[in-house]
Amino acid sequence: MEHKRGKAEEFFxxxxxxxDSLFSEISQSNISEKLELKERLxxxxxxxxxxxxxxxxxxxxxxxxxxxxxxxxxESFEDIKNIFRKKKNQKG
Numbered sequence: 001m002e003h004k005r006g007k008a009e010e011f012f013x014x015x016x017x018x019x020d021s022l023f024s025e026i027s028q029s030n031i032s033e034k035l036e037l038k039e040r041l042x043x044x045x046x047x048x049x050x051x052x053x054x055x056x057x058x059x060x061x062x063x064x065x066x067x068x069x070x071x072x073x074x075e076s077f078e079d080i081k082n083i084f085r086k087k088k089n090q091k092g
Contacts, residue, residue, distance in 0.1 A: 059066065
């Protein structure tokens with residue numbers, strides 16, 4: 001029985017060393033960089049989709065406020081153009 005236990009320990013020890021060696025090799029290769037990049041891209045895609053949903057909800061919830069801001073901007077822009085034209089006509 002003791003002999004079998006020694007063989008099993010030896011097997012698991014060798015397997016552990018091989019796994020560690022493979023893990024080390026993969027960690028230092030382009031494969032790990034590609035896998036990490038793929039994972040990060042997936043995270044970014046999820047974040048992007050979440051942000052798009054949040055923005056859509058924000059836009060929908062604040063539709064009137066956004067419209068008021070846009071209208072105010074247009075009015076201010078028109079006022080600036082009119083003032084500029086009046087000043088230009090006074091000089092010219």
